[in-house]
Amino acid sequence: MKNIKKIICLLLASIMIFAVGCKTPDSPSSEQPGDNNGGGSNVDSPVNPVKPNSFGEVKGEKHDYKITETGKYIINAGRTDYKILIPKGMAENEYIASAVSDLKLMFSEAADVELEVVEDDGQLTGKYLAVHSTSLCSAESIGATSEKLGRGGFRIVTKGDNVIMCGATPESSMYAAYEFLHQALGFDLLYTDYYVLDKNVTDLKLMNYDVTDIPDFEYRIQSTGWIRYNDQNVKRMKWTNEEWIIPADESAGNWHNTFIYLPPATYKVSRPEWYSEPRGDQLCYTAHGNEDLRAEMIEIVSARIIELFSMEKYKNYNHISVSIEDNQNCCICETCSAAKQKYGADSAVIILFLNEVASIVEEWMNTDAGAQYKRDFRILFFAYHATNAAPVVYDETTKEYKPSAPEVVCHPNVAVYFAETNGDYTQNFHDEGTANTQVGKNMKGWGALSNEIYFWSYSTNFSYFLTPYNSFDTVQDILKFAKNEDTMFIMIQDQWIQPGGQTGFGVYKNWLHSKLEWDVNANVSELEDYFFDNYFLEASDTMHQLFNEYRAWARYQTDSLGYKGFRSVYYGAIKEALWPQRMLERWISLTDKARKEIEIYKQSNPELYRKLDKHIAMESIAFRYLLVSLYSSKYEPTYLNSVKQTFANDAMNAGLTLVSSMNSQTIEKLLSQWGVM
Numbered sequence: 001m002k003n004i005k006k007i008i009c010l011l012l013a014s015i016m017i018f019a020v021g022c023k024t025p026d027s028p029s030s031e032q033p034g035d036n037n038g039g040g041s042n043v044d045s046p047v048n049p050v051k052p053n054s055f056g057e058v059k060g061e062k063h064d065y066k067i068t069e070t071g072k073y074i075i076n077a078g079r080t081d082y083k084i085l086i087p088k089g090m091a092e093n094e095y096i097a098s099a100v101s102d103l104k105l106m107f108s109e110a111a112d113v114e115l116e117v118v119e120d121d122g123q124l125t126g127k128y129l130a131v132h133s134t135s136l137c138s139a140e141s142i143g144a145t146s147e148k149l150g151r152g153g154f155r156i157v158t159k160g161d162n163v164i165m166c167g168a169t170p171e172s173s174m175y176a177a178y179e180f181l182h183q184a185l186g187f188d189l190l191y192t193d194y195y196v197l198d199k200n201v202t203d204l205k206l207m208n209y210d211v212t213d214i215p216d217f218e219y220r221i222q223s224t225g226w227i228r229y230n231d232q233n234v235k236r237m238k239w240t241n242e243e244w245i246i247p248a249d250e251s252a253g254n255w256h257n258t259f260i261y262l263p264p265a266t267y268k269v270s271r272p273e274w275y276s277e278p279r280g281d282q283l284c285y286t287a288h289g290n291e292d293l294r295a296e297m298i299e300i301v302s303a304r305i306i307e308l309f310s311m312e313k314y315k316n317y318n319h320i321s322v323s324i325e326d327n328q329n330c331c332i333c334e335t336c337s338a339a340k341q342k343y344g345a346d347s348a349v350i351i352l353f354l355n356e357v358a359s360i361v362e363e364w365m366n367t368d369a370g371a372q373y374k375r376d377f378r379i380l381f382f383a384y385h386a387t388n389a390a391p392v393v394y395d396e397t398t399k400e401y402k403p404s405a406p407e408v409v410c411h412p413n414v415a416v417y418f419a420e421t422n423g424d425y426t427q428n429f430h431d432e433g434t435a436n437t438q439v440g441k442n443m444k445g446w447g448a449l450s451n452e453i454y455f456w457s458y459s460t461n462f463s464y465f466l467t468p469y470n471s472f473d474t475v476q477d478i479l480k481f482a483k484n485e486d487t488m489f490i491m492i493q494d495q496w497i498q499p500g501g502q503t504g505f506g507v508y509k510n511w512l513h514s515k516l517e518w519d520v521n522a523n524v525s526e527l528e529d530y531f532f533d534n535y536f537l538e539a540s541d542t543m544h545q546l547f548n549e550y551r552a553w554a555r556y557q558t559d560s561l562g563y564k565g566f567r568s569v570y571y572g573a574i575k576e577a578l579w580p581q582r583m584l585e586r587w588i589s590l591t592d593k594a595r596k597e598i599e600i601y602k603q604s605n606p607e608l609y610r611k612l613d614k615h616i617a618m619e620s621i622a623f624r625y626l627l628v629s630l631y632s633s634k635y636e637p638t639y640l641n642s643v644k645q646t647f648a649n650d651a652m653n654a655g656l657t658l659v660s661s662m663n664s665q666t667i668e669k670l671l672s673q674w675g676v677m
């Protein structure tokens with residue numbers, strides 16, 4: 001956020017000029033119902049709209065870096081004696097293989113040295129960069145155990161002349177290798193095939209590493225296409241492997257899967273009591289008060305979970321969900337209503353139901369038949385829409401939430417998956433008077449019932465993928481809030497089906513998420529400067545200026561132009577008032593300026609030039625899209641066509657294909673509507 005305050009006054013002065021200069025007739029195609037903000041004319045007296053983050057430092061996990069000099073070298077005068085050491089028989093392991101291949105690649109690119117790889121045979125005499133637990137140094141001896149580090153934590157330790165990179169699992173040992181590459185050679189992946197790395201290294205000091213780093217969220221699931229569809233990006237950015245939850249149908253039924261366990265097509269006629277009133281679009285977890293029928297439901301669900309946990313292909317999975325269907329409803333039958341009355345929330349009946357399921361599964365794991373499948377499992381359910389609120393009471397004296405009854409505390413193997421698209425991710429979770437105020441209170445309530453919280457957050461406008469969504473101001477606060485409530489799993493849903501990349505600074509946004517999910521207290525200003533300087537190089541200042549202007553304006557959009565509130569992630573964002581014409585023109589011109597600034601690489605480094613040009617072009621896509629969508633009638637056909645054509649070329653080059661989260665709304669279709677292609 002460097003310089004953001006400095007530019008506010010200038011920017012707001014400019015915006016007032018834009019607004020005065022752009023009073024235009026309403027464009028019928030761009031108006032949303034209820035919108036009468038025509039032309040951005042209500043910006044007469046703006047005040048500084050940028051609020052500082054207000055949630056202070058929260059208690060995170062250990063990020064302890066003690067690094068001192070040894071006086072020795074890994075690379076000296078362009079030569080190295082070091083080899084990569086891995087455990088015997090693990091060369092094919094996907095995480096070890098990734099660590100090895102990138103250690104080799106980065107040392108080769110940065111210092112032009114080739115590192116030999118040896119498998120541990122117990123006969124070690126050289127100097128090593130050791131990945132994972134080996135006879136040189138066991139994981140236990142340096143405290144790299146799951147008890148101490150969890151699933152994702154790691155140690156980097158110097159022992160004699162050797163560097164040990166080790167976690168409790170191959171995956172976390174790989175994280176250690178990427179962190180070592182960051183410390184030693186400046187490695188950091190910013191975007192597909194684009195990473196920061198030191199160059200022309202002839203001497204690399206051997207440092208005395210004593211590093212313990214544990215991610216603040218044990219599970220960090222990425223959710224944007226450019227990362228998700230690229231396994232190398234997932235690994236290099238230290239995201240958690242996505243294969244962690246068993247689909248109830250062995251295919252894609254991870255979520256909203258209650259009807260997979262108890263399909264209405266099979267049971268609705270014979271067991272109408274199992275389905276909700278009035279619409280039958282959810283389960284009735286009380287079976288309308290019929291205990292025998294309820295027991296039968298519990299038996300079917302637990303039998304299926306036991307069956308899945310017994311399958312060889314899921315032997316490494318600990319998680320499964322029994323999660324409500326994707327609508328805003330829940331059962332309002334007499335028994336469910338009475339339970340809501342008694343416990344204070346619609347979610348109580350789900351906890352009571354799943355606590356019984358979990359007990360059955362747990363008992364089975366303690367039998368001879370189940371012993372071989374025993375694991376520390378979790379059954380997850382959604383706190384989503386009708387079930388977002390927890391059955392708790394607020395104690396005014398202690399200012400804390402307490403269970404409304406002992407039986408609604410989650411079984412140790414049952415945990416809440418907190419997700420609320422009705423929230424507003426342009427706002428934090430702790431301020432009063434926003435659409436998130438209640439969402440934040442609900443999360444605190446769940447903190448009193450569930451040992452761990454699984455948290456599904458949001459960070460894009462799902463109706464308009466090609467426009468920016470301002471979650472930049474709030475994401476750190478929301479993550480800190482979640483960390484305070486013992487959240488151990490986080491997924492921030494972004495443009496998960498948009499392949500290639502993202503406009504609206506979505507590449508930066510998702511890179512930032514990777515850093516904050518590891519360390520919620522990280523310094524965002526420093527991260528932002530680092531990203532812009534390295535991702536845009538010579539165009540950094542110009543692109544940073546564009547980003548800062550957008551951020552200041554976006555805060556004004558939320559505070560004064562109504563881009564906020566209930567379900568802002570679906571907000572009808574194509575409105576003239578939100579995007580004044582001259583402002584879009586200015587922002588496009590800034591991207592044009594930035595594209596000129598990187599032309600110095602056109603001859604000297606054409607590959608780098610192409611990458612940088614793509615980075616800048618990707619950001620121009622949003623503003624060209626808005627200009628054409630809102631102001632087509634204001635331009636000569638020749639100019640308009642050139643804007644559309646540039647948009648088309650840039651979108652194709654960046655690999656973007658979708659206009660929204662609906663698979664049918666493709667850029668190809670948009671271009672044909674625009675008369676291009």
Ligand SMILES: [Zn+2]
Pocket residue numbers: 276277283284285286287288331332333334335336337
């Ligand atoms: Zn019911």
